[in-house]
Amino acid sequence: DGGITQSPKYLFRKEGQNVTLSCEQNLNHDAMYWYRQDPGQGLRLIYYSQIVNDFQKGDIAEGYSVSREKKESFPLTVTSAQKNPTAFYLCASSTEYSNQPQHFGDGTRLSIL
Amino acid sequence: AQSVTQLGSHVSVSEGALVLLRCNYSSSVPPYLFWYVQYPNQGLQLLLKYTTGATLVKGINGFEAEFKKSETSFHLTKPSAHMSDAAEYFCAVSAITQGGSEKLVFGKGTKLTVNP
Numbered sequence: 001d002g003g004i005t006q007s008p009k010y011l012f013r014k015e016g017q018n019v020t021l022s023c024e025q026n027l028n029h030d031a032m033y034w035y036r037q038d039p040g041q042g043l044r045l046i047y048y049s050q051i052v053n054d055f056q057k058g059d060i061a062e063g064y065s066v067s068r069e070k071k072e073s074f075p076l077t078v079t080s081a082q083k084n085p086t087a088f089y090l091c092a093s094s095t096e097y098s099n100q101p102q103h104f105g106d107g108t109r110l111s112i113l
Numbered sequence: 114a115q116s117v118t119q120l121g122s123h124v125s126v127s128e129g130a131l132v133l134l135r136c137n138y139s140s141s142v143p144p145y146l147f148w149y150v151q152y153p154n155q156g157l158q159l160l161l162k163y164t165t166g167a168t169l170v171k172g173i174n175g176f177e178a179e180f181k182k183s184e185t186s187f188h189l190t191k192p193s194a195h196m197s198d199a200a201e202y203f204c205a206v207s208a209i210t211q212g213g214s215e216k217l218v219f220g221k222g223t224k225l226t227v228n229p
Contacts, residue, residue: 004156033216040122042203042221043157050214058216090156098207098215099145099164104156 002027006091006105012113013078013085021076021108023091029103030096032074036060037088037107046089049074050096078110086111115140115208119220127228132176132191134223136204139185145207146187147217148178152200160202163187174198199227 004025013019025032031050035043045058049068063082068074074093078085088109092102120135138144145164149157161172168180174197178189187204204220 006156031215040221043219045216048214048216056214088154092157096215099162101147101159101162102157102217104149104158106156107154109154 004091004093004103004105006089006108008108009106011108011110013110014113016080018077018079019110021078021089021091021110023074023076023105024072025074025091025093025103026072027093027103028071029093030071031094032068033092033094033102034058034064034066034074034076035090035092037090043090046076115144115206115218117204117206117218117220119202119204119223121223122221123224123226125226125228126194128196129193132189132194132198132225134189134202134204134225136178136187136189136220137185138187138204138206140206140208142209146178146180147205147207148172148176148187148189149203149205150174150200151203151222157203160189194225194227196227196229199225201225 007022033048034046047066049055065077090107091105094102116139118137147162148160151157161170163170163180171177176191201222201224205217208218
């Protein structure tokens with residue numbers, strides 16, 4: 001079945017540590033997205049990529065970095081510069097057409113040790 | 114800039130009662146609108162979408178929504194609530210980024226509780 005796989009499901013970060021969240025899709029979608037979800041805040045866009053080797057900052061990119069070396073993969077690194085990283089992180093993908101929905105993975109919950 | 118307002122962060126209904134979740138949007142262009150559902154510790158699942166054409170849109174699990182341009186609304190309804198409908202619901206509108214790309218703008222969500 002086609003879909004989006006996020007790993008790990010739970011992740012713990014120590015102070016001063018960078019951590020990387022994995023996102024892989026086999027839907028042959030060009031566009032991929034990373035969102036942060038906090039209770040009562042809805043989803044906020046961190047980074048997005050419309051094509052391989054290209055990505056743009058979303059609304060809350062500070063303290064995060066991404067890469068898009070392959071169409072299928074869009075990993076997110078939460079750097080030590082992100083002072084409040086505890087959240088639920090969701091990856092999504094879509095076709096290039098804005099009238100088509102985004103498909104979501106099951107998320108990674110990041111906590112601070 | 115496009116935005117979405119969901120009225121009521123929490124809605125509680127009895128099993129068998131009507132479900133009404135409210136969504137208002139602002140958009141300078143004809144919008145594409147979406148409703149998603151999220152169960153605890155899971156990703157978002159598409160319920161339904163409006164792009165063009167018929168303004169009453171039917172989705173999965175018995176949900177439907179009506180696009181009302183004059184009211185800039187896209188409220189989600191279900192005639193009879195089921196216990197399995199308890200979840201968080203998000204309304205979203207398609208928007209254009211500063212770089213000219215497409216993105217989704219989400220409302221803050223409405224958590225639906227269904228009482229037996």
